[in-house]
Amino acid sequence: MGYFGEILVARSVQPLAESSAIGGTAVLDxxxxxSGWRLAQLDGGVPGALAELTRLTGAPALSVFVIDSDTALVEAVSPAGSGWMAHLHPEHAAELGAxxxxxxxxxxxxxxxAWAAEAGLSVDAxxxxxxxxxxxxxxEETFDELLAALGIAA
Incomplete structure (x- = not known):
């Protein structure tokens, strides 16, 4: 059985585990x-955490909700309102009725x-x-590749 839960990625000076955006939710990792970017893997999910994290940091952020390590929904938002959503492994998402x-x-x-540019990142489309x-x-491996493509992870 794989991981079920939310992973948050944001540029923050403090650990995301200390952010009020996640409340008392346990951080697994x-x-x-x-470059100031942090990733927090939560034990479950926190409704509204992405929007609150973006508001608190004043910077673009993204989340991925992982379902059994098979598929995930990525959502990215920014203070200026640019954003996007994508399924990773969309065939599995479709099988689950997403x-x-x-x-x-x-x-x-x-x-x-455009989101990456707002975050100060240069990316190759x-x-x-x-x-x-x-x-x-x-x-999660696919998500790591996406982060690298977005210029967030080496």
Whole structure:
């Protein structure tokens, strides 16, 4: 059985575990990704955490809700309102009955690149598209590839 829960990624000077955005939810793992970015893997999910984290940090942030390490819904938001959503391993999401997203992959890539620019990151649209269509055994590996494509992780 794989991981079920939310992973938050934000630029923050304090550990995300200390943020009021996650309340008292347990943090299973937290790591620094470089350039002030942090990743926190939560024990479950926190409704509204992404919006609150973006408000508190004043910077773009993203979350991924992982289902059994098979599929995930990524959501990215920014203080200026740019954002996007994408399924990782979308075939598994469809098998579980997840609703289709409004945007197709090329439009998601355009929005992801704009979001990254707002975060001060330079990205290659081709790398983002490749990460969104990657097929790994565990969706967390695909998410790591997406973070790297977005310029967040080395």
């Amino acid at each position: 937290e790591r620094e990704l470089g 609703p289709e997203l409004e945007l197709d992959t090329p439009e998601i890539v355009v929005r992801a690149v 081709g790398a983002v598209e490749a990460a969104l269509s990657a097929k790994n055994v565990f969706v």
